[in-house]
Amino acid sequence: MKRALLALLLLPLLSACEGGRDTGTPTLGLQGNPARGQRLIRQYNCGSCHTIPGVYGAHGEVAPPLYWFSRRSFIAGELPNTPANLQRWLLDPPAVEPGTAMPRLGLKPDEARDIAAYLSTLR
Ligand code: HEC
Incomplete structure (x- = not known):
């Protein structure tokens, strides 16, 4: 009985995560500052x-x-090219594609977001 109740309580939480799957780091928002990204x-x-x-x-x-x-469909041939996925790639390429030659550059999440914003101006 208790367990069922817990499951009921957790269900909305789980579906919230599911919906947020593609948003990377939701608290940051994904607007970004392309000019800063360029720098x-x-x-x-x-x-x-x-x-x-x-x-x-x-x-x-x-x-x-x-x-x-x-205009690219995929990032490194692995991830659909969305701003959230681009941020994820920039933060840790080897986590997306083990063995990739692109190193982890130690970007902070807001830096990756702004760089992604710049790259998405390239159309
Ligand atoms: C040491 C070389 C190196 C550096 C420095 C580097 N990258 Fe990369 N990057 C790569 C390689 C190699 C790939 C191809 C990865 C793959 O497909 O496995 C790549 C892939 C990418 C991709 C995906 C390209 C595609 O065609 O899908 C993006 C976007 C990208 N890099 C952006 C950046 C940005 C922004 C920086 C700086 C913050 C950066 N890279 C720094 C080597 C580098």
Whole structure:
């Protein structure tokens, strides 16, 4: 009896999680600040590996160029390209794709959000 009650209480919580599956870090919101993202891309030197339109000095050829990134269907061929998933990828690429050559760069969640916001302006 008690157990059934507990299950009833937990049910709405579980479905709330389910609905939030794609929102990454919900408390942050996903608006982001693309201008700050652009600066952070320089600061973290993403351009040593990637060519990234609109970012000074970002002409790397180690990794895929990020032209028109918002039009891409998948991130690293693994995740559907949504802002939340992009944030997740940027925070910890090897957690998404073990063995990937993109390292964990130690971004903070708000930094990853803003970088994702910049990348989604590339259309
Ligand atoms: C040491 C090189 C390196 C650095 C530095 C690096 N990346 Fe990457 N990145 C990669 C590689 C390699 C891939 C391809 C990963 C894969 O498909 O497994 C990748 C993939 C990506 C993708 C997905 C591309 C696609 O075609 O789906 C994005 C977006 C991305 N990186 C953004 C960034 C950003 C933003 C930064 C800086 C915060 C950064 N990367 C720094 C190597 C790097």
